[in-house]
Amino acid sequence: GAADYECEMVVLGGGPGGYSAAFRSADLGMKTIVVERFSKLGGVCLNVGCIPSKALLHNAAVIDEVKHLAANGIKFGEPEVDIDALRGFKEKVIGKLTTGLAGMAKARKVEFVRGIGRFIDPHHLEVQITTGEGKEVTGETKIIKFQKAIIAAGSSVFKLPFVPNDPRVVDSTGALELKSVPKRMLILGGGIIGLEMGTVYSTLGARLDVVEMLDGLMQGADRDLVKVWEKWNAHRFDNIMLKTKTVALEAKEDGIWATFEGENAPKEPQCYDLVLHATGRVPNGGKVGAENAGVIVTDRGFIPVDKQMRTNVPHIFAIGDLVGQPMLAHKAVHEAHVAAENAADHKAFFDARVIPGVAYTDPEVAWVGVTEDEAKKNGINYGKGVFPWAASGRAIANGRDEGFTKLIFDQDTKQIIGGAIVGPHAGDMIGEICLAIEMGCDAVDIGKTIHPHPTMGESIGMAAEVFKGVCT
Numbered sequence: 001g002a003a004d005y006e007c008e009m010v011v012l013g014g015g016p017g018g019y020s021a022a023f024r025s026a027d028l029g030m031k032t033i034v035v036e037r038f039s040k041l042g043g044v045c046l047n048v049g050c051i052p053s054k055a056l057l058h059n060a061a062v063i064d065e066v067k068h069l070a071a072n073g074i075k076f077g078e079p080e081v082d083i084d085a086l087r088g089f090k091e092k093v094i095g096k097l098t099t100g101l102a103g104m105a106k107a108r109k110v111e112f113v114r115g116i117g118r119f120i121d122p123h124h125l126e127v128q129i130t131t132g133e134g135k136e137v138t139g140e141t142k143i144i145k146f147q148k149a150i151i152a153a154g155s156s157v158f159k160l161p162f163v164p165n166d167p168r169v170v171d172s173t174g175a176l177e178l179k180s181v182p183k184r185m186l187i188l189g190g191g192i193i194g195l196e197m198g199t200v201y202s203t204l205g206a207r208l209d210v211v212e213m214l215d216g217l218m219q220g221a222d223r224d225l226v227k228v229w230e231k232w233n234a235h236r237f238d239n240i241m242l243k244t245k246t247v248a249l250e251a252k253e254d255g256i257w258a259t260f261e262g263e264n265a266p267k268e269p270q271c272y273d274l275v276l277h278a279t280g281r282v283p284n285g286g287k288v289g290a291e292n293a294g295v296i297v298t299d300r301g302f303i304p305v306d307k308q309m310r311t312n313v314p315h316i317f318a319i320g321d322l323v324g325q326p327m328l329a330h331k332a333v334h335e336a337h338v339a340a341e342n343a344a345d346h347k348a349f350f351d352a353r354v355i356p357g358v359a360y361t362d363p364e365v366a367w368v369g370v371t372e373d374e375a376k377k378n379g380i381n382y383g384k385g386v387f388p389w390a391a392s393g394r395a396i397a398n399g400r401d402e403g404f405t406k407l408i409f410d411q412d413t414k415q416i417i418g419g420a421i422v423g424p425h426a427g428d429m430i431g432e433i434c435l436a437i438e439m440g441c442d443a444v445d446i447g448k449t450i451h452p453h454p455t456m457g458e459s460i461g462m463a464a465e466v467f468k469g470v471c472t
C-alpha cells in the first residue's frame with residue numbers, strides 16, 4: 001500500500017546520536033523524520049543516563065564538600081534529605097532539556113513519529129505507534145518511505161541470567177529512580193556507571209559493596225589515577241571484591257542474598273537491601289529489522305560502518321552505541337554529524353584522533369588518548385610529565401590537593417599523545433588535552449601557553465614543563 005509518510009531522511013532513535021543526526025540533516029535541507037518509541041527526544045543520555053546521574057552527583061558532591069569544611073572550622077549539621085524533592089529536581093533538569101530539544105526539532109521542521117520502528121525493506125520503515133510515558137503500543141502502524149536512513153537505536157542494559165525480578169534489584173535506570181536509600185547496597189560491576197550511582201547512594205547514607213571480575217575498578221583508566229580515587233572513597237565501602245564473580249542472587253523477605261566465587265569472595269552469602277547490576281550495555285543493532293534492509297549486523301548486535309558512518313548498504317548509515325565502543329554520548333553526536341553530512345552529499349569522515357572518557361565520581365577521573373598503562377603494554381617510546389596537585393596553590397586553597405595531572409608524550413617528536421587527570425572537575429579540564437592532541441601540540445606548545453593563575457588548569461601547563469625538565 002501507499003506510505004503514510006515520505007521523507008528524504010529517516011532517523012531511527014531519538015538519543016544524542018539520533019536527534020543530532022536529525023537536526024543536522026534538516027539544517028542541510030533534507031526533509032527529516034525522527035522515529036522514537038518514548039514520548040520525548042533525548043534517549044538514554046538525557047532521560048536515564050548522563051544527565052540525571054549528574055544531577056544527583058552534583059547534589060552528592062556538595063554534601064560531601066560541606067563535610068570537608070569541618071576541617072576548616074566551618075561546621076554544618078547533618079543534611080536532611082527530602083528524597084522526593086531531590087527526585088523532583090532531577091526530573092526538572094530532564095524536563096528543561098527535553099523541552100529544549102522538542103523546540104529545536106520544531107524550529108527545524110523535523111517531524112517526530114512516536115513508535116517502535118522496524119525496517120521492512122531498504123526504503124521502508126514500519127512504525128508501531130506508541131503512547132503514554134513509556135512504550136505502550138496502540139495497535140496502530142504507520143509506514144514511512146525514505147530515501148536515506150540513519151540507525152541510532154542505541155543500547156540496552158546487559159542483564160546477567162540469574163538476576164531475579166525484584167524491585168530490590170535494579171539497573172542504572174532503576175537506580176536513577178531513587179525510590180529509597182538502602183542500608184547495604186551491592187554494586188555488580190566496578191565500571192563507571194556503577195561507581196557513579198554508588199557515590200550518590202553512599203553520600204545519601206548507604207554502605208557499599210562492589211564486586212568486579214577483573215583485577216581493578218574503573219577499567220580503562222591508569223591504575224595510579226584509580227588509586228587516588230580509591231583512597232578518597234575507601235570510607236564508602238565495606239568490601240571491594242576484585243577478581244570475584246557473583247554466581248547467584250536470591251530474593252528473600254529480609255533482602256537479596258548474593259553468593260560470590262573467586263579470590264576475594266566472602267564464604268557465606270551476603271544480604272543486601274539493594275543490588276545494582278551495572279555489568280555493561282549491549283547494542284540494539286539486532287532489534288530493528290536491519291537485515292530486512294540488507295544491513296549487516298554482527299552476532300553481538302553491532303552494526304559495522306566505515307569512516308563515513310555508512311553501513312554495507314550505501315544509503316543507510318549507523319551511529320552511536322550500536323556501532324561500537326566507547327558507548328559515549330559525545331562520540332554519538334560526532335558520528336551523527338558525519339552521517340548526516342554524508343547523507344546530504346557532503347564529504348565528511350569520523351577522524352577524531354581521540355575520544356575522552358570521564359568518571360564523574362568524587363574526585364573525577366578523566367583520560368584521553370594513549371594511557372600510560374597502554375603505552376607500557378604496547379612498548380611505545382613515551383615520556384611523561386606529572387604535576388601533583390599537592391603543588392597547586394588553587395588545589396590546596398580548595399582543600400582538595402589529592403589529585404594529579406599527567407601528560408603522555410611521544411619521546412621522539414615530543415608531541416602529546418595522551419593525558420589523564422584525577423581530581424575535582426577533571427572532566428571539565430580534560431577538554432584542553434583533547435584539543436592539544438587534535439592540534440598535534442608538543443610539550444613546548446603546552447608549556448608555553450599561559451594558563452590563568454591560580455587554577456587547576458595550570459597543572460596542564462606545569463605537567464608539560466615537568467616533561468621538558470624545566471620545572472622539576
Ligand code: FAD
Nearest residue numbers: 013015017037043044045049050117154320321327328329
Ligand atoms: P541512546 O541514547 O540509547 O538512544 C537510542 C534511542 O533509540 C532511545 O531513545 C530508544 O528508545 C530509541 N529506540 C531504540 N530502538 C528503537 C526502535 N526500534 N524504534 C524507535 N525507537 C527506538 N555517556 C557519556 O558520554 N557521558 C556520561 O556521563 C554518561 N553517563 C551515563 C550514565 C548512565 C546511567 C548510562 C546508562 C549511560 C551513560 N552514558 C554516558 C552513555 C550514553 O547515555 C550513551 O552513550 C548515549 O545515550 C548513546 O546515544 P545513542 O544515540 O547511540 O543511543
